[in-house]
Amino acid sequence: MNARGGALHEVVSVLPDRADDIARLAILLADGEPIVTVIGKYNHGKSRLLNELIGRDTFAVADKRETVKLSDSVHQGVRWLDAPGLDADVGTEDDRHALHAAWLHADIRLFVHAAKEGELDAKELALLAELCADGERSKRQTLFVLSQVDQLADDAELQKVSHAICAQWPDIGLNAVSSTRYRKGRDEGKKLMLEKSGMPSLRATIDAALARVPEARAHEAALLFDETREELTQLLIAQDKLLGDLRDTQRQQRVDFDHGLKSVIDKVSGDIDAMLNALGTDHASVPDTAKDAYAITAGKLERAHIQIAYSRACIAIDSFLAGHGVIGLPSEQETVARALNSVMVAVMGVSVKFRKDLRRIFCTEAGRERMQRDFAHYFELSSDRKALAARISQSEAMIDALNKALNALRALEGAT
Ligand SMILES: Nc1nc2c(ncn2[C@@H]2O[C@H](COP(=O)(O)OP(=O)(O)OP(=O)(O)O)[C@@H](O)[C@H]2O)c(=O)[nH]1
Numbered sequence: 001m002n003a004r005g006g007a008l009h010e011v012v013s014v015l016p017d018r019a020d021d022i023a024r025l026a027i028l029l030a031d032g033e034p035i036v037t038v039i040g041k042y043n044h045g046k047s048r049l050l051n052e053l054i055g056r057d058t059f060a061v062a063d064k065r066e067t068v069k070l071s072d073s074v075h076q077g078v079r080w081l082d083a084p085g086l087d088a089d090v091g092t093e094d095d096r097h098a099l100h101a102a103w104l105h106a107d108i109r110l111f112v113h114a115a116k117e118g119e120l121d122a123k124e125l126a127l128l129a130e131l132c133a134d135g136e137r138s139k140r141q142t143l144f145v146l147s148q149v150d151q152l153a154d155d156a157e158l159q160k161v162s163h164a165i166c167a168q169w170p171d172i173g174l175n176a177v178s179s180t181r182y183r184k185g186r187d188e189g190k191k192l193m194l195e196k197s198g199m200p201s202l203r204a205t206i207d208a209a210l211a212r213v214p215e216a217r218a219h220e221a222a223l224l225f226d227e228t229r230e231e232l233t234q235l236l237i238a239q240d241k242l243l244g245d246l247r248d249t250q251r252q253q254r255v256d257f258d259h260g261l262k263s264v265i266d267k268v269s270g271d272i273d274a275m276l277n278a279l280g281t282d283h284a285s286v287p288d289t290a291k292d293a294y295a296i297t298a299g300k301l302e303r304a305h306i307q308i309a310y311s312r313a314c315i316a317i318d319s320f321l322a323g324h325g326v327i328g329l330p331s332e333q334e335t336v337a338r339a340l341n342s343v344m345v346a347v348m349g350v351s352v353k354f355r356k357d358l359r360r361i362f363c364t365e366a367g368r369e370r371m372q373r374d375f376a377h378y379f380e381l382s383s384d385r386k387a388l389a390a391r392i393s394q395s396e397a398m399i400d401a402l403n404k405a406l407n408a409l410r411a412l413e414g415a416t
């Protein structure tokens with residue numbers, strides 16, 4: 001891929017829906033010969049028409065569906081593209097690729113319709129509408145060719161068909177031609193037949209259209225640059241806003257979490273402090289004997305007080321955490337012991353037996369700061385927070401890609 005290809009690739013990677021426009025821009029920037037293609041149903045004489053226009057039998061002609069892939073020939077500074085018929089019922093995927101390529105490459109489209117078929121059918125009308133709409137936007141030209149007119153009985157018949165088609169599409173600019181008459185007139189030196197074939201007049205119309213190609217190309221390239229730049233700019237603005245919002249949400253969630261957690265910790269610490277101050281002598285270290293197995297001893301009561309106070313505090317913190325999406329441990333930290341896979345257990349341990357432990361955890365600045373820090377750590381690892389962080393990274397990557405695409409586009413524009 002050359003530098004231009006690389007730059008266009010940067011643009012398509014962020015604007016996949018514009019792949020066709022970017023492909024067309026690449027063709028315009030390559031600035032090769034003007035390109036003329038034929039479009040129409042099969043057996044309507046497209047290949048033969050091109051052969052007569054360039055004066056040699058380059059493209060295969062047959063009385064059946066003949067052209068199945070794109071072929072081209074450069075003649076007198078013009079690239080002529082022969083395309084398959086656009087009949088969906090007989091066409092294949094390859095045909096569609098070829099037709100798409102012809103659509104992308106051509107500066108001038110010769111819409112070929114065999115006179116003996118009479119009016120245009122719905123498919124032809126739809127295609128013509130599409131070509132004209134594209135022409136309005138891109139200034140690419142479409143010339144309508146009524147082919148094989150020698151197959152009509154007489155001029156009156158030709159008038160009838162022409163009228164019928166003009167009724168369907170009033171400003172169609174009909175070019176009636178006969179390739180066989182032209183060939184015969186040329187081979188046999190019959191000037192009148194040559195003129196009557198309509199080919200010299202069609203050729204003159206094509207030449208006039210060819211003369212307009214440079215201007216049309218410049219218009220189209222400017223249009224594609226403008227539209228693409230505008231779309232990139234709008235996407236960038238939207239993405240910048242999204243990123244700003246996501247970062248605000250991220251910041252605010254953290255502020256709310258820290259603030260809420262601090263209130264809960266202050267409350268439970270206050271309760272524990274009050275309880276500890278209200279307790280009398282500490283009997284926790286007085287050992288129970290065998291005869292105390294079923295008795296309530298002062299030591300057991302002490303331990304129960306401590307355990308209940310601890311559990312209450314843990315439940316209060318846990319319900320706050322659950323409200324902020326901090327529930328299980330992150331998967332990489334999980335163990336096979338399911339009961340241990342909670343953030344509470346990871347931060348607080350499984351139990352507390354003595355007053356000094358409760359005091360250390362809840363009634364010192366260092367203890368409270370540790371809880372604040374450790375719970376915040378798990379908050380950041382909770383799935384919603386991680387998803388938010390991932391969206392922020394995605395948005396940052398998108399902004400980066402959009403900026404690169406915009407710079408690449410500007411560089412290309414500057415180089416033209
Ligand atoms: N009578 C008459 N026959 C023509 C004329 N132009 C083409 N034909 C014949 O019509 C048949 C189809 O012509 P092609 O040029 O192969 O038609 P095509 O549109 O390219 O067909 P596909 O490639 O299958 O899409 C051939 O037998 C041609 O000789 C014409 O002006 N007059």
Ligand SMILES: [Mg+2]
Nearest residue numbers: 046047066067
């Ligand atoms: Mg053909």
